[in-house]
Amino acid sequence: MPSVGRVASTPQVKTASLDESAWFCPQEVRILVADDDRGVCQLIQQSLARPSFRIEIAPSAAEAKEKLASQPYHLIILDYVLPGWEANEALEYIRQQQPDAAVIVITGYPSLEGVVSCLRARVYDYLTKPFDMQQLESVVHRCLQHKGLLRMTEEALLERLGAFIRERRKALGLTLAQMSERTGVSLGYLSQIELGKNSASIETLYRICLGFGIRMSELFAAIDRPEGS
Incomplete structure (x- = not known):
């Protein structure tokens, strides 16, 4: 105010x-x-x-x-x-x-x-x-x-999505291998997603969110935000 x-x-x-x-x-x-x-x-x-x-x-x-x-x-x-x-x-x-x-x-x-x-x-x-x-x-x-x-842009969206997943995984103290085991997503695929070099299907994002214990809406809210907001 x-x-x-x-x-x-x-x-x-x-x-x-x-x-x-x-x-x-x-x-x-x-x-x-x-x-x-x-x-x-x-x-x-x-x-x-x-x-x-x-x-x-x-x-x-x-x-x-x-x-x-x-x-x-x-x-x-x-x-x-x-x-x-x-x-x-x-x-x-x-x-x-x-x-x-x-x-x-x-x-x-x-x-x-x-x-x-x-x-x-x-x-x-x-x-x-x-x-x-x-x-x-x-x-x-x-x-x-x-x-x-x-x-x-699609490129920026993939980069931001990957960065969010990587930072969230590290905050939970999980290795890529542990995250892969927890979500059922292959290690190589997870790595590509975190690097922003591959898009993730809705099913894959759902599995990742389950692995983090968050709702998909939280993930989308985190990445769909302008810098400085």
Whole structure:
């Protein structure tokens, strides 16, 4: 929960730590940044720039309304205090014009009332200024993944799956041979899976999870997560 009070308004720049080579967008992602500070709009636009992103800015309420009414967006990054547009009115307008869009609210005037309003409007996240670009990129990353607009590459998925299985096995103090005996999966196959060089069938993953004493949902939750989240 953000603290209440006025805070500095300028986002801070930090280099992102996300491994972008492990993720891809299956389609063009349309993003609108609405903030009355044009410098903030441009900074966010530049920081989020990706080949698969089409990012537009709206430095005024009038321009934001016009863009929202004329074309669809997947994600809207909205300044909670936009002159000439009351926050609740803006959120309701977005809900009516862009019902499928996700909304991330940014504000230099955090308040309990604002947080509650955003929760009611089902805003994806609420960031207080100053925030660094790495933080915003991480939130955007999670949001797009949640909407199915950002997916892990097959190679990265296999590597992450293998790493999880290897680390879990070692944490239990098991050798590959012991894990093989416990699961009924061949030693060579297990080794290839841990190295991320071979995919595992659902049956094999089920056996591995039984060997670890965990549910398959725990395994999937562990690997299907952006870095930095």
